[in-house]
Amino acid sequence: MKPHSKTAPHPRPHPDDWKQSLRRRSGRVTRSRQVILEILRHKPCPLTPQEIAQALAPKHCDLATIYRTLARFEELGMVQRVDLGDGRARFEIAEDQPGGRHHHHLVCRGCSRIVEIDDCIPAELEAQMARQHGFQQITHKLEFFGLCPKCQVRS
Amino acid sequence: MKPHSKTAPHPRPHPDDWKQSLRRRSGRVTRSRQVILEILRHKPCPLTPQEIAQALAPKHCDLATIYRTLARFEELGMVQRVDLGDGRARFEIAEDQPGGRHHHHLVCRGCSRIVEIDDCIPAELEAQMARQHGFQQITHKLEFFGLCPKCQVRS
DNA sequence: GTGGATGCAAAGTGTTTGCATGGAC
């Protein structure tokens, strides 16, 4: 069940295209920015700014810088914000970027483990909603919560 | 399209049952608590603690009290927390309470207007996910975002 | 009268901003 199949897949940019698009917008390709992007590309789940800071701990990067970088990357459409309802922001590679894809998350209520999920809601559901309420450009956030096998035993 | 039909509807408690269930748990039925519940019952969309404070402005109730009351009500299963991704908590009557029902929200990205939506994801989707990843007691959060008719004109 | 609820103030937590310095181009 993967009803959210893209009809016209985006052109896949070269992994380093971002450097040019950043420079074009008078931004600079700094070491921090490269490392942050590397970390996001290699992690299987969305990360909080704190987690990113830890991941690049040896090279120490200020939290404020991480926030600013992520905000910039979000503007450029390189990363997207994920909200799992615990009051802290998480970021992952945007779904139309190399290494990204449209997906949702299944979060364990016990240990907070995050599993990525490819299933999605029927596209027709959004279309119908758009018609019914006159809204346009509809997007959605869908997250699942449950108890993972380990935490079922524990409780 | 309303695939989330309840098979066995909860017994509908009397609107004032909460007073007894609160007292049973050694809680007290104070004026603040009654008014807060009244406000939530009469509003068509989830409210932030701030909005609740405004709504009962003449009778002034401290924000801390509102937070504590909502936390208590949430424990008792009377209200539920809604997260629309803007970093502030919202609350509404729980879906199995009198006046509540399972629903989701469609939020305007322009003016933040909130519309309640009865559509839901196919129950089969959750069931399959449970099987596939071994999770249990799966719940979901589903929120839609778009541009309402007014904001389409503006932009 | 007792124990829980409230108001007020202070502390927490995640995030953002101001400003001087450092580094990409």
Added chain:
DNA sequence: GTCCATGCAAACACTTTGCATCCAC
């Protein structure tokens, strides 16, 4: 050399907590 990015500290918004007082029972 110019201008943007960074680090550090202060400011912010929302939420939680401590404590003396108040009130439901």
